[in-house]
Amino acid sequence: MPEPAPLDPEQLAAYFAVMEVGSLLQHAVEQQLRDEGGLSYIQFQILAVVGESAEGRQRMTDVADRLVHSRSGLTYQVAQLAERGLVAKESSPEDERSVIVALTPQGRELLERVMAGHVEVVRGLFFTPLNDEDVTALGDVLGRVRDHMRTVPPRSAAPRRRRGN
Amino acid sequence: MPEPAPLDPEQLAAYFAVMEVGSLLQHAVEQQLRDEGGLSYIQFQILAVVGESAEGRQRMTDVADRLVHSRSGLTYQVAQLAERGLVAKESSPEDERSVIVALTPQGRELLERVMAGHVEVVRGLFFTPLNDEDVTALGDVLGRVRDHMRTVPPRSAAPRRRRGN
DNA sequence: TATTGTTATACTCTATAACTATA
DNA sequence: TATAGTTATAGAGTATAACAATA
Numbered sequence: 001m002p003e004p005a006p007l008d009p010e011q012l013a014a015y016f017a018v019m020e021v022g023s024l025l026q027h028a029v030e031q032q033l034r035d036e037g038g039l040s041y042i043q044f045q046i047l048a049v050v051g052e053s054a055e056g057r058q059r060m061t062d063v064a065d066r067l068v069h070s071r072s073g074l075t076y077q078v079a080q081l082a083e084r085g086l087v088a089k090e091s092s093p094e095d096e097r098s099v100i101v102a103l104t105p106q107g108r109e110l111l112e113r114v115m116a117g118h119v120e121v122v123r124g125l126f127f128t129p130l131n132d133e134d135v136t137a138l139g140d141v142l143g144r145v146r147d148h149m150r151t152v153p154p155r156s157a158a159p160r161r162r163r164g165n
Numbered sequence: 166m167p168e169p170a171p172l173d174p175e176q177l178a179a180y181f182a183v184m185e186v187g188s189l190l191q192h193a194v195e196q197q198l199r200d201e202g203g204l205s206y207i208q209f210q211i212l213a214v215v216g217e218s219a220e221g222r223q224r225m226t227d228v229a230d231r232l233v234h235s236r237s238g239l240t241y242q243v244a245q246l247a248e249r250g251l252v253a254k255e256s257s258p259e260d261e262r263s264v265i266v267a268l269t270p271q272g273r274e275l276l277e278r279v280m281a282g283h284v285e286v287v288r289g290l291f292f293t294p295l296n297d298e299d300v301t302a303l304g305d306v307l308g309r310v311r312d313h314m315r316t317v318p319p320r321s322a323a324p325r326r327r328r329g330n
Numbered sequence: 331t332a333t334t335g336t337t338a339t340a341c342t343c344t345a346t347a348a349c350t351a352t353a
Numbered sequence: 354t355a356t357a358g359t360t361a362t363a364g365a366g367t368a369t370a371a372c373a374a375t376a
């Protein structure tokens with residue numbers, strides 16, 4: 001294998017910027033969610049993903065796939081949310097193996113309450129220094145990167161079909 | 166306080182894209198660092214920040230400030246690295262309170278070895294779908310966001326001068 | 331008094347592997 | 354045999370607060 005060429009300065013700047021912005025934004029958002037709703041970012045994401053679906057109901061597996069979680073990690077987080085009465089677990093009539101996560105009224109209420117502050121943080125921190133063109137450009141370029149990332153195999157080379165998750 | 170306007174679809178797309186790209190990229194990079202060097206991302210960053218300075222030496226506080234770490238978290242991570250002989254802790258001649266983190270030869274060697282794979286992952290995952298203009302645009306826009314983020318107070322309103330960190 | 335750093339502690343989160351049950 | 358999910362367990366990381374020492 002030949003020496004990989006180093007990244008040029010512009011590439012490095014872009015890479016570091018993405019990582020730092022993502023990290024700082026996540027930090028800020030986490031604090032707001034913790035303060036205003038006692039939620040971690042992942043818990044918030046679970047509520048959001050479930051709440052955004054048609055009737056506030058999603059299969060465990062579908063939530064896990066979307067949030068990159070390990071199955072057991074999702075089981076843990078959903079248990080935390082269920083303990084607070086924010087979601088309820090139901091069995092699926094179609095597939096006895098499946099578990100459905102359903103947003104409770106309290107869950108929806110908390111989600112809506114917390115979302116307001118969330119939007120404010122994101123707007124203040126992220127969008128303030130940007131104009132419409134910047135936003136469009138960002139969405140376009142990063143959207144392409146995201147699509148590419150979703151395509152590329154996890155670089156564990158082998159497709160990895162065995163052993164769940 | 167008036168209802169905050171929700172983010173428009175373009176803004177949402179950009180926000181989600183940043184978070185997802187950052188998260189996926191971090192995941193991929195973490196796996197490579199773990200596999201090839203037994204390093205967490207933060208440990209890698211510590212080595213990189215220290216190694217990038219003039220003589221491979223940095224004060225604890227300066228490293229912590231740059232990596233958003235709590236002091237105690239940095240103490241912990243530096244201890245991990247020191248146990249493996251990748252860094253050494255030295256006292257500062259100028260300020261008896263300070264502790265200097267210095268990259269050892271083994272630390273530098275590992276950093277260089279791991280950096281190759283790191284660059285490959287970033288290139289393959291992040292830069293493949295982008296042309297030069299995209300990269301420039303990204304660096305410009307996200308650079309502005311980052312600068313803005315560094316400026317804005319942590320939204321805990323109060324300047325927070327008391328109590329370290 | 332403010333700053334630098336460490337320690338103890340408690341907690342959250344994550345991942346792995348073994349396991350059950352349904353398809 | 355593959356898929357959906359849980360459990361037990363163990364480990365890594367983080368934050369807080371109390372502390373010691375130097376500026």
